[in-house]
Amino acid sequence: MLSRIGKEEGLVIHTRPWSRITPRTCLWPLTGSLIATFGLSIGLTFRSDHHCYAGTCGEWLFPLQARLHVVVWYAWLSVSVTFLAIRAFHPRMQKILARPIFHRKLPVLERNLTVGACVMISWILALYAVIVGIWWHRLRTYFVDRSTAGGIERGGNTLAAVALTGHWCDVTMGMALIPISRHSALASFFQLSVSTTLTLHMLSAYTLFMLVVVHALLYVSWVSLINSLAEQAKTIIPVLNPTYLYHETWPGNDSPLGIWRASLAFTGLFAVIVMVAIAITTLPQLRRKHFNLFYFTHLFSILMVIVICLHASTMFYCTAPGLAMWCLDWSMRLRELKTVLPGSISTFGKGWYIITVPIPRSRLAGCSCRSPLAHFFIHHGDSSHREIHPFTTITHLATADAATTLESPEIRIQFLFRKAGTANSPRKIPRRFARLSATFSRPGKDTKKGTEWTEKLASSFDSAMIGQDYDPLGRQEHGLRASSDLALRLEGPYFSPADPSRYHAVVCLVAGTGVSGAIAIAGAFRALQRSRVTDEPAPPANERARPRWQTCTIAWSVRHNDYTDLPFLEPSADLTVRVCLTGPGRPRQNIKDIMVETRNEIGPDASIWTYISGPKGFIENAKTICKAMPHVDIFAADWEV
Numbered sequence: 001m002l003s004r005i006g007k008e009e010g011l012v013i014h015t016r017p018w019s020r021i022t023p024r025t026c027l028w029p030l031t032g033s034l035i036a037t038f039g040l041s042i043g044l045t046f047r048s049d050h051h052c053y054a055g056t057c058g059e060w061l062f063p064l065q066a067r068l069h070v071v072v073w074y075a076w077l078s079v080s081v082t083f084l085a086i087r088a089f090h091p092r093m094q095k096i097l098a099r100p101i102f103h104r105k106l107p108v109l110e111r112n113l114t115v116g117a118c119v120m121i122s123w124i125l126a127l128y129a130v131i132v133g134i135w136w137h138r139l140r141t142y143f144v145d146r147s148t149a150g151g152i153e154r155g156g157n158t159l160a161a162v163a164l165t166g167h168w169c170d171v172t173m174g175m176a177l178i179p180i181s182r183h184s185a186l187a188s189f190f191q192l193s194v195s196t197t198l199t200l201h202m203l204s205a206y207t208l209f210m211l212v213v214v215h216a217l218l219y220v221s222w223v224s225l226i227n228s229l230a231e232q233a234k235t236i237i238p239v240l241n242p243t244y245l246y247h248e249t250w251p252g253n254d255s256p257l258g259i260w261r262a263s264l265a266f267t268g269l270f271a272v273i274v275m276v277a278i279a280i281t282t283l284p285q286l287r288r289k290h291f292n293l294f295y296f297t298h299l300f301s302i303l304m305v306i307v308i309c310l311h312a313s314t315m316f317y318c319t320a321p322g323l324a325m326w327c328l329d330w331s332m333r334l335r336e337l338k339t340v341l342p343g344s345i346s347t348f349g350k351g352w353y354i355i356t357v358p359i360p361r362s363r364l365a366g367c368s369c370r371s372p373l374a375h376f377f378i379h380h381g382d383s384s385h386r387e388i389h390p391f392t393t394i395t396h397l398a399t400a401d402a403a404t405t406l407e408s409p410e411i412r413i414q415f416l417f418r419k420a421g422t423a424n425s426p427r428k429i430p431r432r433f434a435r436l437s438a439t440f441s442r443p444g445k446d447t448k449k450g451t452e453w454t455e456k457l458a459s460s461f462d463s464a465m466i467g468q469d470y471d472p473l474g475r476q477e478h479g480l481r482a483s484s485d486l487a488l489r490l491e492g493p494y495f496s497p498a499d500p501s502r503y504h505a506v507v508c509l510v511a512g513t514g515v516s517g518a519i520a521i522a523g524a525f526r527a528l529q530r531s532r533v534t535d536e537p538a539p540p541a542n543e544r545a546r547p548r549w550q551t552c553t554i555a556w557s558v559r560h561n562d563y564t565d566l567p568f569l570e571p572s573a574d575l576t577v578r579v580c581l582t583g584p585g586r587p588r589q590n591i592k593d594i595m596v597e598t599r600n601e602i603g604p605d606a607s608i609w610t611y612i613s614g615p616k617g618f619i620e621n622a623k624t625i626c627k628a629m630p631h632v633d634i635f636a637a638d639w640e641v
Contacts, residue, residue: 029328030081030321037320038074044317045070054313055264056243061142068134070317073171076127077178077321084190091502094191095633111199120200124175131167139163146245150236152229158222159242165215170318172211173308176204177322191497195638202282209279216272240265267311274304292387336363336491337379337388343488345461350564351419353458355391357488358410364401364493371499372396372524373517373611373637376492378415383456388491391415392516392613392637394568396523397493416516418562419458460486498635501528501549504606505598509591509622511557511614517637518554519568521611525552525575550574553598557582557589557618591625595632605631613637 045059045067052059058066087093097116105112143163144156223239238249241264246252250262278301281287281294305323309316343357355378374397379388395413404411461484500506500521508518528549553576554569560581571577580589598608610632612622619636626632 030325033321033324033328034074034077034081037324038070041070041074041317041320042067044313052313053310054316055241055261055267055311057313059313061243062135062138065134065138066314069131069167069170069314072127072130072134073174073318074321076123076171077174080123084192088191127171128168131171132164135164135167136160143242146237152226152236155222155225158218158225162215162218162222163243165211165218166312167314169208169211169215170312170314172204172208173305173315174318174322176201176208177305177319178325193497193635195636205282206279209275212272212275216268219268238262264311267307271304271308271311274300274307333491337489339489340487341490342485344485345457346484347461348564348566350562351458352562352564352566353417353419353461354394355415355417355486355488356412357415357490358412359490361401361404361409361411364397364411371495371497372398372520373496373498373635374493374520375496376413376415376490376494379489379491380453380457380486381489382460382486383453387453389453391417392520393493394516394519394523396520396527399523399527402527416513416519416566417454417458418513419455457486460484496635496637498609498611500524500552500609500611502607503549503609503633505551505602505608506549506553506611507594507598507608508552508554508556508611509589509594509614509618509626510554510612511589511618512559512562514613514615514618514637515554515556515558515566515569517611517613518556519566522552522554522568522575525549526572529573529575550602551598552576553594554578555580555589555591555594557614559583560586591622595626595629599629608632610634611637 045063058069087097097114097119099115100112101115101118102113139160140157143159147153147156147159222242226234226237226239235246235252238244238246238252240262241249243264244261248258248261250259252258253261277297281290281297287294305319309319339360341357341359343355346354346356348354373392375390375392377388377390392415393413394416397411397413400411400413501524506521506525508521510518551574555578556569557580560583563579563581569577569579578589578594580587582588595608595610599606602608608629608631610622610626612619612626612634613636614622616638619638623634623636626634
């Protein structure tokens with residue numbers, strides 16, 4: 001852990017002691033959450049005989065099984081955390097786990113089945129098997145004996161299956177909640193990509209939905225069986241809560257406790273309705289076209305989790321770690337978002353805009369900043385009071401931090417974006433024909449034009465430039481030509497698990513606005529080049545065997561109508577920039593030739609790291625080509641699930 005102080009361009013250059021854990025995404029909140037929630041959960045299993053808040057409390061009738069359920073769940077989580085921590089510190093282990101078993105992608109998911117996925121699935125199935133061992137014999141004996149004692153020969157096994165699937169739902173809900181936090185250690189400390197955590201969340205959530213459906217269908221089949229019996233048999237086991245006897249639950253018991261127990265069926269029904277709504281809005285076709293509907297429907301899951309915890313007490317014990325991390329996440333996010341930062345927006349022409357904003361240096365306190373890829377969530381109140389959008393910064397944060405004077409409390413960072421459809425904007429219609437055009441246009445065809453968040457942000461800048469010598473299309477010249485102030489709130493930074501310095505060569509295959517990450521990577525490479533001509537301290541012993549980053553190639557595909565010169569893409573020694581202008585009648589970037597040329601340049605055994613960003617089709621094509629080449633590791637900026 002060495003520090004260096006030198007001078008460059010008249011500024012004091014300093015580097016912070018290296019640390020793997022960031023202050024916002026670290027192991028300690030997760031560990032603390034596990035310990036605290038385990039103590040709370042196991043303690044409640046001993047006190048629930050007097051203070052049970054849920055419609056059904058297994059601790060009353062099955063205290064041993066309920067406590068084993070809690071212990072097994074938290075032991076499973078602890079082993080998972082330990083395994084992921086070991087993986088985070090062993091790159092070779094990461095490669096083994098990421099190795100695909102089949103080259104064909106799985107249907108629907110459109111992903112390869114990897115060694116890590118098989119390990120995860122086996123581990124989850126083992127948890128389900130242990131839960132069966134804990135609960136099934138006891139539940140079957142309990143419900144069959146009660147049904148038989150009441151003269152009901154059938155239905156006991158069905159009720160036991162209803163209860164067992166409910167306990168599977170407990171742990172599956174716990175799995176679905178843990179990875180979704182942006183501040184979660186699963187996304188930073190454990191070096192898991194956003195795509196991986198979202199995939200895990202999606203699979204857990206869909207598994208939960210299927211279990212809930214099975215749980216509900218088993219219950220409905222039991223209700224239909226009870227309704228077919230004589231009236232006297234219906235007064236033995238209540239339909240609204242078959243865990244208890246008829247005289248213990250409303251309508252057989254009019255006490256507050258009896259009425260509360262009868263809420264079991266209604267809380268379950270509410271949870272099913274919310275889950276169905278969430279499942280429908282997660283369909284790719286609906287989610288991509290109506291993301292806000294998907295997002296705000298997901299917010300109902302907060303209420304659903306509360307209601308489902310009132311459905312069964314064991315649900316709270318299993319969701320408590322995720323709920324604790326969720327609360328911790330929101331507290332830290334709101335702490336960052338409460339600060340209004342004075343930023344500015346400028347244009348390069350052709351619809352390209354750049355946001356510049358100073359962030360407090362404290363945002364990087366304790367960050368290793370090893371990865372050049374970092375993203376922030378930006379809130380602009382004038383564009384939307386509710387929406388917050390992720391942007392990859394084009395600034396290499398470690399370089400910006402080092403090149404800022406020690407006296408400065410702020411670091412300037414930048415974001416690049418493009419207003420969709422600007423370069424090909426239609427010719428302005430004269431006012432005398434505007435009403436005629438509106439009359440014959442298709443209803444609703446362009447009603448959403450300019451309503452997207454980035455459209456509003458860019459339009460606010462264009463409006464501020466009215467009356468000045470400014471052309472939003474900017475076809476005459478390049479470079480920053482105008483600037484306007486704006487107030488922003490930023491959440492982040494969040495670093496992607498990427499360390500290109502571990503490789504001999506880096507190739508950035510980017511398209512459109514995906515060039516933002518490549519610009520940050522280029523900044524990291526320039527900083528490494530500058531450090532080699534200065535008095536650079538020797539690296540720690542455990543890093544001396546790492547390959548030195550020798551070359552960096554940026555291959556940017558962009559439509560010829562959208563292209564403008566970006567000053568961030570200036571080539572230098574060992575930094576190659578290739579721009580491929582695409583469009584009708586123009587050839588596309590030959591990715592295979594770029595990779596082969598890089599391989600020939602650095603040698604057959606040298607390692608290559610490939611960063612891929614752009615539209616989904618571009619990413620999939622580039623990944624297919626790169627995966628066919630040896631000694632090539634891939635990082636795709638794919639947020640789509």
